[in-house]
Amino acid sequence: MTSKERAALRAAANPLEPIFQIGKEGISDNLIAQIDDALDARELLKIRVHLETSPKKPRELANELQTALGAEVIQVIGGVIVLYRKADEEKIKAKKAAAAKNKKTAVKKHVKIRGLRSRYAQEESRKPYRGGASGRGERH
Secondary structure (H helix, E strand, C coil): CCCCHHHHHHHHCCCCCCCCECCCCCCCCCHHHHHHHHHHHCCCCEEEECCCCCCCHHHHHHHHHHCCCCCCEEECCCCCEEEEECCCCCHHHHHHHHHHHHCEEEEEEECCCCHHHHHHHHHHHCCCCCCCCCCCCCCC
């Protein structure tokens, strides 16, 4: 990657918010899987490293992520890592097909949203008031 491409990616990453955090647990397999999915969807993302609790320095963590994900480290500033990986369309399609295959066919529950008048009418039908001569629901 050339320095101009890297500079353009740094500029594009500037307004982004970090969507992952690395703390005292360090880098886990679950975190790598989630970052992998996010890179497929976004290509460019920020990761925050909590400097006080992290077991390693941000540069070391960035290098680990780079090798595990096949991504490029664009920059490491303070506790923020910026990663980039070009999206692979075939890999994304394969993941979606595998997810659809493993997905259970859940029966969707039909929920009817009722307005205030229909809720009052339903309540009245369950507990009808005792209408007197005046019809005001007075008790006898």
